[in-house]
Amino acid sequence: MSTDILISEVGPRDGLQPIKSIMPTEKKNAWMDALYKAGVREIEVASFVPAKMLPQMADAADIVRHAKTLPGLTVMALVPNLKGAQAAIEAGVHKVTIPVSASAAHSLANVRKTREEMIEEVKRIAQYRNDHAPQVKVEAGIATAFGCTLQGLVPEDEVIWIAEQVIAAGADESGLSDTTGYANPAQIKRLFRRLKSAIGSKAGAAHLHNTRGLGLANCLAAYEEGVTSFDSSMGGLGGCPYAPGASGNVVTEDLVFMFEAMGVKTGINLDLLFEARKPSLQMKTGF
Template identity: 75%
Template sequence: MAHDDSVQADVLISEVGPRDGLQSVQATMPTEAKFRWIDALVAAGVREIEVASFVPARLLPQMADAAEVVAYAVRQPGVTVMALVPNLRGAEAALRAGAHKLTMPVSASRAHSLANVRKTPEDMVEEVRAIARLRDELAPAVKLEAGISTAFGCTLQGLVPEDEVIRLAAMCVAAGADESGLSDTVGYANPSQVRRLFRRLRSELGSRAGAAHMHNTRGLGLANCLAAWDEGVRTFDSSLGGLGGCPYAPGASGNVVTEDLVFMFEAMGVRTGISMQKIIAARAPLAAGLPGEPLYGMTPDAGLPKGFGPFH
């Protein structure tokens, strides 16, 4: 059963595990196992899921079934199905598969952009423009998000000027993106920096300022999400079990753990629309689909405090 639409939510938790998490681990989760995991996420009340990345299968065999997974997920009622697209070809495949929302990573670090996609940030803005045109032609209802990656620093070039980050986000929206959020790709961000950058982003873009995509590489993921919340951000990316690890800090999770993020907000009285028990239960199909893969999360390990509730 899908989530109860009568449950009002104050924040949108966007689950990125089936894309960001799965493409970061060595093993490839079988397609049927992905379906069971998505079902469990939907049953818990998750309303936006990044289910796949449309990249060549030879580069990311974990995503070879992207079109199939999107086609399955869009049959779930009340869920926005999102796909990551690195270029125009990926966007066309995602649109044809029926994705509701496309997210396009645009790196604020010139060094990272060239190493990652062999294009400058300005080249990527032109790619956003081309994708926006294609979207207008094929599926005008589909939302396009430009996520500014390495917005808080980069392992290759170190400091990323804040003016560059804001300028790039504004260029992406001007090129046709519906919104632009900020990603702490390598886990460098701190709460003071998060407040400052999201304040500037919201001042520049208003309602088109998008999600906070934080990593927990140095243990600051939840603190950074709270800092973004304080600045008015209401969409947060996270990954069940912190799936994906982090190549820069062995033993440290990469993405913010969905279960811990939901617990933090619910404990504060901020409604997520997600059932705490059911989101913890969604770890079972994830673990079954990736045997032996470490899962992170303080809340699932510690359990819920006595009297914590009520839950739908």
């Protein structure tokens, strides 16, 4: 089916990451199967981090192996460092995404590295990809691009500088993340316009949160600036544990409804999507 935009489901990673009750591997696989049946064609399936730090993601390699059985699905995983990228690439992912924070305070809290150290980490990951798996895409998303609960204001010039640096380091694309849910539509338009001017076609996805109820409005603003890739999570699951007070992602069901109602093709069947949301709602309520 032809589509106008890509909606990337991040529930199995970003959504589940802050939840203490662990979803069994077979239920995660069933969830991905249901998302795929509904027409979702990119899923962030897991993060490759030490199991002792994040038990929810201990089965990351098994999840990737199952996801790869779904034809045409782009299997994506979050990796915070070279070791995680090596494990993800060995498991067979099609795409790795690296969180690089625009906020100095958030960078230290989230990945225990400075922003400059994370840029060097992107360079190492890109080089490893070039040497061992050139078919794998490398994305470096700029977290806290619109403000930070730890630091406060994040200068827009620094956001654009970091995006330019990660592209120079070898990332294939760099998008903007509203990790804390601070963004407003005018800010979204301004910063995505600047991003596209700075890195051109390598400008990537909008990863927006709904902390203050502006998630959909911000997605629409990004779309009006030419953004065609959006991250979202079933039932609005998610939220960064290192961004105090920030709640979940844009709701996938709402995002699909909005765009389809506007005549913007997502390739996703809304009725089947509602069937796929049951596991995410169970996790949200603790079932």
